Amino acid sequence: MNVSANASAYVQAQSLPQLPAPSSTKGPVHWMRANLFASPANTLLTLVALYLIATTVPALFKFYVFDAVWSGAGRDSCLSDKVGREVGACWAFVGDRLQYFIYGSYTQAERWRVNLVFLGFGISIVWLLWDKAPFKSVGFLFFFGILPISAWMLLYGGARAEFWFLMAGFALLAWSIWGDLSAARKGEADVFTRPESLLRYGILAAMLLFGLYVQFGPGELPVVETGLWGGILVTLLIASAGIVCSLPFGIALALGRRSKLPIIKLFSVVFIEFVRGVPLITVLFMANVMLPLFVPQEWSPDRLLRPLIGVALFASAYMAEVVRGGLQAIPRGQYEGAMSLGIGYGKMMRLIVLPQALRIVIPGIVNTFIGLFKDTTLVTIIGIFDFMKTIEASFADPLWATPTTRATGYAFAAIFYFICCWGMSRYSISVEKKLAAGQKR
Amino acid sequence: MQGAPVTRKGSPWYDPKIRGYVYQALLIGAVVYIGYAMISNVSQNLARQRIPFGLDFWDTQAGFDINQALFPYTARSSYGDAFWVGLLNTLLVAAFGIIFATILGFLVGIARLSKNWIVAKAAMVYVEVIRNLPLLLQLLFWYKAVLEPLPRPRDSIAIPGGALLNNRGLYVPEPVFGAGAGLIGAAFLLAVFGSIAFYVWAKQQQAATGRIYPIGWVSLGALIGLPALAYVVTGGAISFNYPAMGGLNVRGGITVYPEFIALLLGLTTYTAGFIAEVVRAGILAVSKGQWEAADSLGLPYSRTLSNVVIPQALRVIIPPLTSNYLNLTKNSSLAVVIGYPDLAQVFLGTVLNQTGRAIEIVGITMAVYLTISLLTSAFMNYYNQRMALVER
Numbered sequence: 001m002n003v004s005a006n007a008s009a010y011v012q013a014q015s016l017p018q019l020p021a022p023s024s025t026k027g028p029v030h031w032m033r034a035n036l037f038a039s040p041a042n043t044l045l046t047l048v049a050l051y052l053i054a055t056t057v058p059a060l061f062k063f064y065v066f067d068a069v070w071s072g073a074g075r076d077s078c079l080s081d082k083v084g085r086e087v088g089a090c091w092a093f094v095g096d097r098l099q100y101f102i103y104g105s106y107t108q109a110e111r112w113r114v115n116l117v118f119l120g121f122g123i124s125i126v127w128l129l130w131d132k133a134p135f136k137s138v139g140f141l142f143f144f145g146i147l148p149i150s151a152w153m154l155l156y157g158g159a160r161a162e163f164w165f166l167m168a169g170f171a172l173l174a175w176s177i178w179g180d181l182s183a184a185r186k187g188e189a190d191v192f193t194r195p196e197s198l199l200r201y202g203i204l205a206a207m208l209l210f211g212l213y214v215q216f217g218p219g220e221l222p223v224v225e226t227g228l229w230g231g232i233l234v235t236l237l238i239a240s241a242g243i244v245c246s247l248p249f250g251i252a253l254a255l256g257r258r259s260k261l262p263i264i265k266l267f268s269v270v271f272i273e274f275v276r277g278v279p280l281i282t283v284l285f286m287a288n289v290m291l292p293l294f295v296p297q298e299w300s301p302d303r304l305l306r307p308l309i310g311v312a313l314f315a316s317a318y319m320a321e322v323v324r325g326g327l328q329a330i331p332r333g334q335y336e337g338a339m340s341l342g343i344g345y346g347k348m349m350r351l352i353v354l355p356q357a358l359r360i361v362i363p364g365i366v367n368t369f370i371g372l373f374k375d376t377t378l379v380t381i382i383g384i385f386d387f388m389k390t391i392e393a394s395f396a397d398p399l400w401a402t403p404t405t406r407a408t409g410y411a412f413a414a415i416f417y418f419i420c421c422w423g424m425s426r427y428s429i430s431v432e433k434k435l436a437a438g439q440k441r
Numbered sequence: 442m443q444g445a446p447v448t449r450k451g452s453p454w455y456d457p458k459i460r461g462y463v464y465q466a467l468l469i470g471a472v473v474y475i476g477y478a479m480i481s482n483v484s485q486n487l488a489r490q491r492i493p494f495g496l497d498f499w500d501t502q503a504g505f506d507i508n509q510a511l512f513p514y515t516a517r518s519s520y521g522d523a524f525w526v527g528l529l530n531t532l533l534v535a536a537f538g539i540i541f542a543t544i545l546g547f548l549v550g551i552a553r554l555s556k557n558w559i560v561a562k563a564a565m566v567y568v569e570v571i572r573n574l575p576l577l578l579q580l581l582f583w584y585k586a587v588l589e590p591l592p593r594p595r596d597s598i599a600i601p602g603g604a605l606l607n608n609r610g611l612y613v614p615e616p617v618f619g620a621g622a623g624l625i626g627a628a629f630l631l632a633v634f635g636s637i638a639f640y641v642w643a644k645q646q647q648a649a650t651g652r653i654y655p656i657g658w659v660s661l662g663a664l665i666g667l668p669a670l671a672y673v674v675t676g677g678a679i680s681f682n683y684p685a686m687g688g689l690n691v692r693g694g695i696t697v698y699p700e701f702i703a704l705l706l707g708l709t710t711y712t713a714g715f716i717a718e719v720v721r722a723g724i725l726a727v728s729k730g731q732w733e734a735a736d737s738l739g740l741p742y743s744r745t746l747s748n749v750v751i752p753q754a755l756r757v758i759i760p761p762l763t764s765n766y767l768n769l770t771k772n773s774s775l776a777v778v779i780g781y782p783d784l785a786q787v788f789l790g791t792v793l794n795q796t797g798r799a800i801e802i803v804g805i806t807m808a809v810y811l812t813i814s815l816l817t818s819a820f821m822n823y824y825n826q827r828m829a830l831v832e833r
Binding site: 034 | 469472483486487489578774806810
């Protein structure tokens, strides 16, 4: 009991410096032991996986990067006996046909119109998807109202398109003014001068001025027949037509399915279950061969319009189920609260239920859209020249007929679709996280 | 409650009941009108194009050949026969696809949760790549970029077991049933039923006594052993007709056409990517306490997975799994792009082209897929009811 500070020499007076943790519990060696070689079975798995990676990844890199031909004017630059070395992917082919992959056979001199549409599309995508972008409501008007009409006029051209374009522009303008007037009548101040309204009127005015200029200006836009459209242009067109139509229709169908009115419910359920029960191909065939029979001969829809209708119907049914999930997740109290305030059905849905319901299903909507985007490739089956089809068609071109052309084309298509779909899925995951964070509080 | 009559004030237009009737009447009116307009347009258009309406083409001679048919079919057969050939081919590829996609999907899904870093990452890359590429592109890849460049029949690749692989397909040995083959079949059936009986008995024993019997090994032994025994007893009643080179092509054996292989590969790998995510979500839905409890009982990993986690995860997995099966069946219609003679390719493609009967053919095709879908979802509802947690 006599242990004190001065007592014995074998008692350590001050603490020793800490030793580093043994390598078996820390550092790369430990990490590898825990995550790669934890048990014999685990080690075996690691070795098998490493073997598979070692056999495929370097070969892919060799083919697509190191041995690839990056520039050239024709098939000779991608033939190994002409070049005198082993030849991998023929990226020169992609570079040469890139214009075709983007625009299809769209008239060369008129491609600025396509670029303008791409620009508008890009702006509206950023506007709608970027969380902090201002004036979201104007963005919605732009994407769901102004852009589709303008895009159609710009891409098709011709006097008839311009006339309807102007009419639609005036209709949107009148609708916008009417909405603002009724808001002003209810006592809201500065409805016409707040920045949101100014922006909206600015966009509408620009649209109308452009339409008037084209209609009465030096010369109208020449018609570019839809048969010439192709490539990424058509892929984006079908995908965005799908999303633009499927959201409103899907919401309507979802509301119909949850309606208390039996007949409305019946029709909604039948439509949704019917469309979801058949493959997209049959819907596309229906749009392609049956639709022209269903309408008077003079209304027979354009060959490009038919798959658009088919895809829009198809996507609506899937969207309806996604939206229904959101509607079901809204607690009853929200409905009851609205009803106890004496708010009617339309306003209750528009102002209280749907804003909450749509917010929770944003990831579901994006996932549906990813599926829709992948499914646009199916229009190749009914002879529409979308991105996939332009690539497939290019393989028949003798100018670039080499043994590696096909592998290169598929790789290019894969990169394009992967970037688009993967980007969308990342976006949906980030929204999901943000929503989950909001729920946690 | 005085029993006084409720007096309504205000216009009937604001009575939700009356409004409801009005809306529904409007909807019915619109649907009836559209239906009427469509029918009259169809009859006018058909009359103008001189296309008759009806199913009279069903018994007409088809005049085209189909390479893969599950029952004898020639160019002399009728359109109706072509329909059945297509439907059976759809069901064939769907059945194989479902089996393989389930196996691969479960493996990848479990691999994604593996503690082995490299295996988990490899599974993740697989899932991300597969799910983010269009199925059509993947099918074209398998068909045109993998199977088409295979060597010509003359330079066929010999696969151990007597199969040959070349750009015209895979040739597998064909079993030839000699006298007494029935005995082998009977032995196999006996083994199947015996295994099932043993499984039931072993589970009952396990529930009663806690003893675990090696079900897997016993059934495997029975399934291989009994037919093998019968084979020896009958003196080799089943022989194999091995494919061999004859002239410019392979003779003998069963031919598996490249279209079938490509479609099966594409559907399997694609759907497996989705099933893997379903499986992963299902396993993650099992609470951590279950894992820890199994660990604390000293169960090895494989037994924890198979006896504790997966049975509970299945309740979450089955509904989306069924819808993935359904998707696979519907996606098999993409056979059109690679020319596998399924329902869509034969009926919606060739027969429609030859007869021009758009309405009948598209209608029948849709009805077939719809029937499959409705049957599947009926089964799923039944299964869900059985599997649902009994809450007390």
